[in-house]
Amino acid sequence: MAVTLADVAARARVSAATVSRVLSGNYPVAEATRARVLAAVDELDYVINGPASALAAATSDLVGVLVNDVADPFFGIMASAVQSELGSEKLAVVCNTGGSPERELTYLTLLLRQRAAAVVITGSAVETPEYAAASAAKVGRLAANGTRVVLLGRPASAAPEGSTFAVEFGNREGGRRLTEHLVSLGHRRIGYVAGPADRTTTRHRLEGHRAALAAHGLGGDADALGRLTVHGPYTRQSGYDGALELLDREPGLTAVVGSNDAVALGICAALREKGLDIPGDVSVAGFDDLPFSADATPALTTVRLPLQEAAARAARLALGREESPAGGRHLVPAELVARASTAAPRA
Amino acid sequence: MAVTLADVAARARVSAATVSRVLSGNYPVAEATRARVLAAVDELDYVINGPASALAAATSDLVGVLVNDVADPFFGIMASAVQSELGSEKLAVVCNTGGSPERELTYLTLLLRQRAAAVVITGSAVETPEYAAASAAKVGRLAANGTRVVLLGRPASAAPEGSTFAVEFGNREGGRRLTEHLVSLGHRRIGYVAGPADRTTTRHRLEGHRAALAAHGLGGDADALGRLTVHGPYTRQSGYDGALELLDREPGLTAVVGSNDAVALGICAALREKGLDIPGDVSVAGFDDLPFSADATPALTTVRLPLQEAAARAARLALGREESPAGGRHLVPAELVARASTAAPRA
DNA sequence: TCTCCTGTAGTAAGCGCTTTCTGCCCCGGG
DNA sequence: CCCGGGGCAGAAAGCGCTTACTACAGGAGA
Numbered sequence: 229m230a231v232t233l234a235d236v237a238a239r240a241r242v243s244a245a246t247v248s249r250v251l252s253g254n255y256p257v258a259e260a261t262r263a264r265v266l267a268a269v270d271e272l273d274y275v276i277n278g279p280a281s282a283l284a285a286a287t288s289d290l291v292g293v294l295v296n297d298v299a300d301p302f303f304g305i306m307a308s309a310v311q312s313e314l315g316s317e318k319l320a321v322v323c324n325t326g327g328s329p330e331r332e333l334t335y336l337t338l339l340l341r342q343r344a345a346a347v348v349i350t351g352s353a354v355e356t357p358e359y360a361a362a363s364a365a366k367v368g369r370l371a372a373n374g375t376r377v378v379l380l381g382r383p384a385s386a387a388p389e390g391s392t393f394a395v396e397f398g399n400r401e402g403g404r405r406l407t408e409h410l411v412s413l414g415h416r417r418i419g420y421v422a423g424p425a426d427r428t429t430t431r432h433r434l435e436g437h438r439a440a441l442a443a444h445g446l447g448g449d450a451d452a453l454g455r456l457t458v459h460g461p462y463t464r465q466s467g468y469d470g471a472l473e474l475l476d477r478e479p480g481l482t483a484v485v486g487s488n489d490a491v492a493l494g495i496c497a498a499l500r501e502k503g504l505d506i507p508g509d510v511s512v513a514g515f516d517d518l519p520f521s522a523d524a525t526p527a528l529t530t531v532r533l534p535l536q537e538a539a540a541r542a543a544r545l546a547l548g549r550e551e552s553p554a555g556g557r558h559l560v561p562a563e564l565v566a567r568a569s570t571a572a573p574r575a
Numbered sequence: 576m577a578v579t580l581a582d583v584a585a586r587a588r589v590s591a592a593t594v595s596r597v598l599s600g601n602y603p604v605a606e607a608t609r610a611r612v613l614a615a616v617d618e619l620d621y622v623i624n625g626p627a628s629a630l631a632a633a634t635s636d637l638v639g640v641l642v643n644d645v646a647d648p649f650f651g652i653m654a655s656a657v658q659s660e661l662g663s664e665k666l667a668v669v670c671n672t673g674g675s676p677e678r679e680l681t682y683l684t685l686l687l688r689q690r691a692a693a694v695v696i697t698g699s700a701v702e703t704p705e706y707a708a709a710s711a712a713k714v715g716r717l718a719a720n721g722t723r724v725v726l727l728g729r730p731a732s733a734a735p736e737g738s739t740f741a742v743e744f745g746n747r748e749g750g751r752r753l754t755e756h757l758v759s760l761g762h763r764r765i766g767y768v769a770g771p772a773d774r775t776t777t778r779h780r781l782e783g784h785r786a787a788l789a790a791h792g793l794g795g796d797a798d799a800l801g802r803l804t805v806h807g808p809y810t811r812q813s814g815y816d817g818a819l820e821l822l823d824r825e826p827g828l829t830a831v832v833g834s835n836d837a838v839a840l841g842i843c844a845a846l847r848e849k850g851l852d853i854p855g856d857v858s859v860a861g862f863d864d865l866p867f868s869a870d871a872t873p874a875l876t877t878v879r880l881p882l883q884e885a886a887a888r889a890a891r892l893a894l895g896r897e898e899s900p901a902g903g904r905h906l907v908p909a910e911l912v913a914r915a916s917t918a919a920p921r922a
Numbered sequence: 923t924c925t926c927c928t929g930t931a932g933t934a935a936g937c938g939c940t941t942t943c944t945g946c947c948c949c950g951g952g
Numbered sequence: 953c954c955c956g957g958g959g960c961a962g963a964a965a966g967c968g969c970t971t972a973c974t975a976c977a978g979g980a981g982a
Contacts (some may be wrong), residue, residue, distance in 0.1 A: 232938055243962045255941090258960060278689040279629035280938035283967050288626060289689070290637075290668070298645055298669070299655035308646035311671050316681050319689065321637070322645070322669040334663050342625040342636070342666065415929060437643050464870075493870060523840060524809075525872035579968055590932045595970060602971090605930060627968035630937050 231274045243254040251276060254385030278568060282343055287374060291318045291546055292339035292347040295326045301518045302462075302488065306380060306539040311346050313543035318345060327351060327424075329359045332538055336366045341508050346376040346546035348539075353382050367392060381533075384557055385427055393545045393556040395538050400427055402531035402562025403436025408514055409529070409564055410483050413572045414483070415511065420457045421470030421485040421491050430459070433487060446539035462487055467494025475502060482510060482573035489514035489521045496569070507571035518566050526568035533562055578621045587615035598623060598814040629690055634721060638665045639686035639694040643674045648865045649809075650836065653697050653727060653886040660890035665692060674698060674771075676706045683713045686722070693723040693758055693893035695886075699776030700729050702740035714739060728880075730775055731904055740892045740903040742885050746776055749878035749909025750783025753860055756876070756911055757830050758791050760919045762858065765803065766831040768817035768838050772806045780834060780862060805829050809834055813918035814841025822849060829857060829920035836868045839875055843916070873915035880909055 237244040249255040250265040256407060257265075258434040268274075293310050295303035299498075311320040321344065339347050347370060353363070367377050376391040384394035410418055414500070420437055423430035434457070441447045458473050460466030467486050471494065474481060484499075486492030492514030497508055504510050506526055514521060517532035531563035538560040544550035552558070582833050584591040589608060590642055596602040597612040604612075615621075616921040629635035640657050642650035670675065670682040679696070686694050694717060700710070715726050723738040731741035741908050767784055770777035780805070788794045807813030816831050818841065821828060831846075833839030839861030843853055853873055861868060864879035885907045891897035892905075900903070 234938080244939080245941075245963080246961060250959085252940080256960070261961080274844045275684060275688050277630070277938050279626040279635055280967090281940075282626035282628050283624070284938080285970085286967070287938095289685075290666075293669075297655055299648065299650070299652045301648065304648070304651040307669065308644055308671060311645065311669060316678075316685060319637075319668045319670070319685060321666045322640075322658060324655060331663075337622060338636075338663060338666060341622050341688065341703065364754070461783065479800070497870075505941040519869075520867045523844075523867075581968080591969080592933080592971075593931060596931090599970080603929070608931080624968050625938090628970075630939080631970040633937070633970095879974080 231272045231361055232277070232546065233274075234521075236265065236274050237266045238507045239272060240265045248388075263339050286343065287345055288343045290321050290339070290342050290344045291543075292321045292335065294322060294323050294332060294335055294347065295347045296349070296351045297324050299323055300490075302516055302535070303350060305518075305535045306542075307376055309536040309539035310348055310542065310543040310546075312530040313540045314547070318547065325351070327358075327427075329354050329363070333362055333366055336370065339456040340366075340373060344370075344375050346378065348378045348380050348542050348546055349382060350380040350539075351382060355426050355428060355431070358521070370552075376546050376548065378542045378546045380539060381429070383432075385431055393542075393552050393558070395537065395542045395545070395558045395560060396430075397533050397560050398562040401441070402515065402533070402564070403433040404440045405436075405562070405564045406485060406515070406529075406531050407437045407440035408443075409566060410485070410511060410513065410570060411440060411446065413483075413511070413570060415483040415573055416446060417478060417483075418483050419471070419474040419478060419481045421467050421474070421484065421486050421489040421495060422457055422459045423491075424457045425464050430487060437485065450477035456481075460491075463488045463496075464490060464494035467491035467496075468498045470492075471495040471498035475499075483570070484512055485509060486512065486514045488516045489518045489528060489530055492530070492569075493519075493524060496524070496528075498545055508574065511570040511573070513570055522567070524569075529567045529570040530565050531562045532565045534560055578619045579624070580621075583612065583619055583621050586619060587612045597784045634688065634692055635690045635882060636665050637668050637686070637689050637691045638890075639668045639670060639682065639689075641672055641679060641682055641694065641696045641698070643668050643698045644671050645669055648867070649882070650697060652865075653889075656883040656886035657695055657890040657893075661894070665894065672698070672918055674774075676701050676710070680709055680713055683717065687713075687720060688715055690720065691717075691722050692731045693725065695727050695889050695893055696729060697727045697886075698729060699770075699774040702773050702775060702778070717881045723893050723895065725889045725893045728760060728776070730779075730818045730871050731749035740889075740899050740905070741891070742905045742907060744776075744880050744885065744907050745785040745883045745909040746779035747786070749862065749880070749911070750780040751787045751875075752783075752909070752911045753832060753862070754784045754787035755790075756913060757832070757858060757860065758787060758793065760858070760917060762830040762920055763793060764825060764828050764830075766818070766825065766844060767804045767832065768814050768821070768833050769804055769806045770809050770834040772840075777806070778836060784832065803828075807838075809838060811837045811844075812840035813865045814843075815845045816841075818842040818845035819849075821845075823895040831857060832858055832915070833859065833861045835863050835876055836865045836875060839868075839877070839916075840871060843871070843875075854916055855921065858917040858920070860917055869914070871904045871916075876914045876917040877912050878909045879912045881907055 233244045233247050250257050250262050298304050298307050309484050325331040339388045371391050379394040458470040486495050495512050499502045514528050514530040517530045521528040580591045584594045597604050598608050635872040645651050645654050672678040718738050728744045766919045805817040816898040831842050833842050842859050861875050868875040
């Protein structure tokens with residue numbers, strides 16, 4: 229990288245300052261001068277030095293995107309949408325946290341080090357006071373540095389303020405609608421394979437589920453609810469194991485809800501292995517409406533979360549391209565998608 | 576970010592140079608001094624300034640990862656594996672090129688600008704001389720800048736040299752094995768929904784397919800082959816459309832191969848819609864063995880590409896952690912995975 | 923005892939930009 | 953005809969780090 233600003237300046241017979249102004253575009257430059265500079269840039273095949281620019285301007289072109297795992301479609305779709313929305317203006321730094329709070333903090337530190345322009349944090353938060361405090365501290369540090377922080381699909385830990393925003397998913401509402409759908413079909417004993425017990429998303433979806441049950445007088449006592457619920461990671465395997473466990477505890481189940489679509493698919497596999505028909509013997513439902521859900525056999529009833537739109541909005545907030553409502557919180561609605569995996573229980 | 580190296584140096588009563596040396600670790604520092612510096616770093620909660628460091632050292636902690644689209648599992652899996660392999664040492668900058676050569680070049684320029692330590696380029700290349708030239712020029716420029724370039728799942732455009740490596744997939748071999756499997760089951764008229772005509776991957780998979788046919792005297796003339804082949808993007812929709820088209824042209828088909836698993840699923844959907852049983856009436860096969868393929872109904876026969884291992888190796892090459900064989904090319908073998916979507920044709 | 927290493931640490935010169943502060947030039951108004 | 957002001961462009965001071973190069977102990981060999 230021999231060619232520097234100074235070389236371009238010399239060739240265009242202007243000062244380095246002028247070249248910088250032409251390239252950054254945030255200062256008026258006479259048209260003739262601009263053309264001369266641009267020509268020189270072209271002729272020399274000049275590529276600006278990002279780090280030098282970032283150092284002088286105290287901010288970089290990087291936007292961090294924290295996900296549990298980009299290989300998981302739920303996160304992959306969001307990461308993709310964020311990246312696409314950034315265009316060629318900013319670069320997306322994708323970090324797999326594996327859902328671990330420690331790694332999340334580690335990556336936030338690395339992004340702080342890079343003087344990232346913004347950070348989009350996806351995935352549910354762990355609900356422990358220590359984590360909340362550590363997380364808030366780190367976010368505060370980022371904000372102090374001028375980095376915009378956007379929480380995507382995660383509730384604002386505290387009241388978001390200044391340059392911190394939240395795009396939240398209607399998990400509670402979606403969970404409620406899904407269970408209402410099942411109840412209205414006639415189901416009374418509904419199993420639930422939930423996500424890890426300490427995550428916000430898990431809690432919200434489960435709360436929606438229980439709210440729907442309660443609204444129809446099906447809540448029962450905590451013990452009964454507990455017997456119908458198992459927890460595990462958001463994986464297919466967890467659905468498989470959970471379904472077997474629930475079937476064992478409550479042979480009379482007529483429906484099982486998975487905490488997400490992958491879990492639901494695992495539930496389906498377990499039921500099928502037990503010789504049960506879906507939805508003839510047992511109805512199954514998921515959450516998220518990922519692309520493969522419509523293709524499954526039977527097609528999965530689920531709750532659609534507009535991941536792309538939500539992620540694109542998060543990206544726009546990160547870039548400061550979209551105004552934020554007072555309070556900085558956005559709620560993205562969840563929508564029931566009823567398909568073939570749910571039906572009325574046998575009489 | 577008020578705290579700088581100088582602050583740490585003052586607090587530890589050493590010079591800035593010493594602090595830098597302790598943090599970078601590439602220069603001996605006495606144990607007592609090191610401890611003092613580390614303590615100061617801790618007390619001041621110092622975070623190094625990435626851009627400043629990158630400017631002075633002329634290289635950054637960024638590794639570019641070019642993919643068609645991270646939301647596509649094929650690329651998502653590779654991006655995830657690369658990111659994980661980088662650990663917290665380097666940051667992965669993921670760029671969606673959408674398969675467009677222009678965007679690929681744009682992103683390579685942006686990564687050059689960032690003085691990325693390495694770039695991993697995934698996805699098949701477009702086979703036109705202009706693109707090959709432009710791409711080679713850009714890669715050369717990156718190499719000249721000290722950036723390691725690793726091609727993942729794409730043939731080395733020219734002989735890779737110096738800091739350029741290639742981890743290639745056994746697409747030809749995989750294609751051959753798959754078709755041999757079908758032929759050995761007794762299929763004679765095999766349709767093929769291929770990828771875009773101008774991509775290397777498409778060509779290799781198709782060549783493997785045709786080599787297998789030729790080996791069994793089923794090649795026929797170019798016309799016959801052409802009639803059994805349609806091209807389209809690597810999408811489900813393309814498989815759906817392609818299958819209908821092929822069925823129309825050649826009603827006597829007993830098997831259809833998709834250019835990848837998504838295409839194969841589309842083929843399945845089209846066949847089912849036509850009232851055809853899989854594999855009773857028509858066998859279907861895909862390529863890649865993505866996670867959803869095993870779960871499809873019927874489970875898809877396909878060719879497994881060890882994407883994670885390949886991507887991890889690419890990442891190691893990018894970091895300079897793994898020795899490369901002479902010539903810098905690695906070939907990753909493809910393996911046939913026979914499942915329920917293929918069977919002998921009806922008598 | 924003196925010199926010469928070897929092992930540490932400090933000095934200082936940048937790395938290539940951005941941006942504030944100046945200053946020039948030219949126009950319009952008095 | 954002279955002065956004030958606006959529009960552009962240059963000078964130069966950093967931004968915070970890395971890394972020669974230099975300096976200075978203290979110990980070994982002569």
